Amino acid sequence: MAEPQPSQEPKPLTEQELRQWLLALLSRREYSALELKQKLKQKGASAEQTADLLDWVQQRNYQSELRYARQLIQAKLHKGYGWFYINQLCAEQGLEKSLVQAVLDELNVDWLSIASEAYQKKYADKPIVDYQDKQKRMRYLQSRGFDGQVIQQLFKQL
Incomplete structure (x- = not known):
């Protein structure tokens, strides 16, 4: 019998990794801010990180409603x-x-x-x-x- 593996939760992504991930997403298609918020939440981003990242992509016109x-x-x-x-x-x-x-x-x-x-x-x-x-x-x-x-x-x- 195989020994049970300890549950390993993925470590939270850094802000830089989240930015790269967002850019990869936005390079494929357009997303609404609401969709990006949901995806960032799934990735484990905090509410503050999410707000900062959304501001960052919108200021650079990577995301536009x-x-x-x-x-x-x-x-x-x-x-x-x-x-x-x-x-x-x-x-x-x-x-x-x-x-x-x-x-x-x-x-x-x-x-x-x-x-x-x-x-x-x-x-x-x-x-x-x-x-x-x-x-x-x-x-x-x-x-x-x-x-x-x-x-x-x-x-x-x-």
Whole structure:
């Protein structure tokens, strides 16, 4: 039988090691400050270290909430998600509503065309069979985050 090994907790990383680790993370993709806080906590960083490291990466523009918001919103728009879905996702990522709205205004989003593309991708040119089928399609668009007004406009065009 193998002898039980004493539990060895990993030693806490130094501030320099945490900085290098953060830079390696940020070199691969954008992260929100909230995501970085969570990852630093998992690495064993104290609250003070976390605050200092986040300030350090933001001062050097290695991490930017604006850049992250743009990337996230553009990715979700490209995948055919609506305003409600995007707002909820951004709130979960710790992004401020004013920042999200500023990015959406900057992008000048045409929600009707995005809803139309999402609808065409899912249903192509299949005709609506009955009222239940129409409701099902409307619920699909609603689950993608489009509001009732956009959905009604889309169905008027169909």
